[in-house]
Amino acid sequence: MNKKWFGVLLIVLLIGIAGFNLYNDRKEVTEIDSTGIAVSDDQTGIALGDRAPDFKLQTMDGEEVNLSDYKGKKVFLNFWATWCPPCKAEMPHMQAFYEEQPEDVEILAVNLEESTEKAADFAKQYELTFPILMDADGTVAETYEVYTIPTTYVLNEDGTVHQKIVGPMDEPMMQELIK
Template sequence: MNQRVIKSLVLILLVGMFSFFAYSLIGKAKHTDVGDKAYNFELPNYNGGKTKLTDYKGQIVILNYFATWCAPCKDEAPELEAFQKDYGDKYKLLMVNKGETKDNVKNATNNNKAGMNYLFDYNADNAKIYNVTGQPETFVIDKKGIIKVHYNGPITEGQLYNWVKQYDN
């Protein structure tokens, strides 16, 4: 009888472990980070259309996740605007707002006077795939579509330029 109980417990333990591992594999969402191919997204943009990451195939792309209420995001905004002005023709800077309305962004940016490329991740689904845990967070994607940099916190124009220049080969 003891062997029967032990065998039953071992069987239950094995089934439980298998179920746990199967659930963890199935339950894993798509995630991407440094060294991975960047997830191709399609998000609404500031002008009312849609923007896909593949629209910039073969180019260096910078994704910057931000929120209008985020103090560090406000601090880095002039640096990103300067980068856009100085290098925006060569390097594509996409400002991804996480979970806010277009009206919030319009108000916070004085109707986009700087001419930034704003995208809207209303449900933060794209942010989850990119493992965005806060804001601001910046990603640099090389010409082959590989994520080379994932940086948490505010950045400067010079810092961003040094990153993109490093992968512009």
């Protein structure tokens, strides 16, 4: 009887240690605050709750933009291309949302591997005024594992992934996503 309970206790202890280690592997201590409590840094990644990977891209005007520049705002990080019919369908909805958006929300439309001229012509045709970023070599799309377009990541104010949408969005859907 004692050996049986010892075995059960040992298994429970090992499961507890494994769970503790898995939890701690996900958190990285970055500093100790004034109260002596360790402040952890959430894992960087593209899963829900992860801190979205930062990147630097240029706008169509050549201005460099970092994703981290938008910390404090909700962000719709949209990946698209001019040749994509669902992307064309969602752009008027995104523009309408952008025109009525709250101050603490931003749209960043990442054009995938097309020329600045092609993206600029598209933006002019659709009268787009939100920032369009150029992912000329597809590196950012690869980091975010974008295999289907349009794909949109909705990021919280702290830069964590709130939602991933594969396929086109419309304005009511965008309104719901920021609640």
